[in-house]
Amino acid sequence: MSDLLERLRERGWRLTAQRRVVAEVLNGQHVHYTADEVHALAAERLPEIARATVYNTLSELVALGEVLEVSTDGRAKRYDPNAHHSHQHLICSRCGMIRDVHPEGDPLSALPENERFGFTISEATVTYRGLCPHCATA
Amino acid sequence: MSDLLERLRERGWRLTAQRRVVAEVLNGQHVHYTADEVHALAAERLPEIARATVYNTLSELVALGEVLEVSTDGRAKRYDPNAHHSHQHLICSRCGMIRDVHPEGDPLSALPENERFGFTISEATVTYRGLCPHCATA
DNA sequence: ATCTTGACTTGGACAAAGTCCAATGTAAGC
DNA sequence: GCTTACATTGGACTTTGTCCAAGTCAAGAT
Numbered sequence: 551m552s553d554l555l556e557r558l559r560e561r562g563w564r565l566t567a568q569r570r571v572v573a574e575v576l577n578g579q580h581v582h583y584t585a586d587e588v589h590a591l592a593a594e595r596l597p598e599i600a601r602a603t604v605y606n607t608l609s610e611l612v613a614l615g616e617v618l619e620v621s622t623d624g625r626a627k628r629y630d631p632n633a634h635h636s637h638q639h640l641i642c643s644r645c646g647m648i649r650d651v652h653p654e655g656d657p658l659s660a661l662p663e664n665e666r667f668g669f670t671i672s673e674a675t676v677t678y679r680g681l682c683p684h685c686a687t688a
Numbered sequence: 689m690s691d692l693l694e695r696l697r698e699r700g701w702r703l704t705a706q707r708r709v710v711a712e713v714l715n716g717q718h719v720h721y722t723a724d725e726v727h728a729l730a731a732e733r734l735p736e737i738a739r740a741t742v743y744n745t746l747s748e749l750v751a752l753g754e755v756l757e758v759s760t761d762g763r764a765k766r767y768d769p770n771a772h773h774s775h776q777h778l779i780c781s782r783c784g785m786i787r788d789v790h791p792e793g794d795p796l797s798a799l800p801e802n803e804r805f806g807f808t809i810s811e812a813t814v815t816y817r818g819l820c821p822h823c824a825t826a
Numbered sequence: 827a828t829c830t831t832g833a834c835t836t837g838g839a840c841a842a843a844g845t846c847c848a849a850t851g852t853a854a855g856c
Numbered sequence: 857g858c859t860t861a862c863a864t865t866g867g868a869c870t871t872t873g874t875c876c877a878a879g880t881c882a883a884g885a886t
Contacts (some may be wrong), residue, residue, distance in 0.1 A: 564852090564853060565853075565854095565856075566852075566853070583854085584843090585843080586842090586843080601844090602844090602846085604854080605843095605845075625842090625843090626843060626844090627844095651843080675836080682838065
């Protein structure tokens, strides 16, 4: 935890109570919260924190590479604190639960040159969908 | 084109002027429009078509499996008329443009059994991101 | 050809998610 | 402990999408 705050301070991040609370809410979670959920959890500790501040802070954490933005469908974006381990996502089509997974190989290499259309490709994400054990039996 | 409309009619779809125009806008495109873009294009031919009708019609086409919904990020969903050929997407991080691409191999097989957490996995989608030739030079 | 009817369309209100901005507050360096 | 540049606030605004009651119309029946 304090690693995160220290890394941020080294990069010139001004450490305010609001930013600390947002970072603490995210840190070490294996669930991926929406911005509104982060706001609600942060407000438990710091009641007057503004929605805009949560959005700002999340965007900064994403820009700094400390947190990943995951947009699963047309709904709210979710924030994934596990930015330092490359991984992909497995999502339950029914309940929306997300698990981090680690497929083998590099999906980037599966795209031949003549399928790149002049793009400068920087990233490939793989999303697996299906039913989680709980939803499959329910 | 008329294939699509015929298929839909066989399934009991009531063919209205509005639905015809929406289907015609989508048909045969290799770009993937947002609902608003579809609305604008449809309105060129049928000026008074309502936004709600476009949304309704797109949802029906998706439910019938004739069109795929692609949600690229937090922005508007895009509609992909190429539902009958399996493919993946390459997205410009700046302007949001989408191209269909065809990577080699099957991403599903890259996920080992012990990384499936009891899920019944039905689908794997791969999304490549980068800058399109136009945005890379601008 | 006209009627009938249930499905379709309309437009406006509403909602969710997110952005923007001017005024105010404050962390950190001096 | 001052100062000031940077952060926060809250409310208005935007975008994307959904909902609904009232009006309209495609298509089968007569």
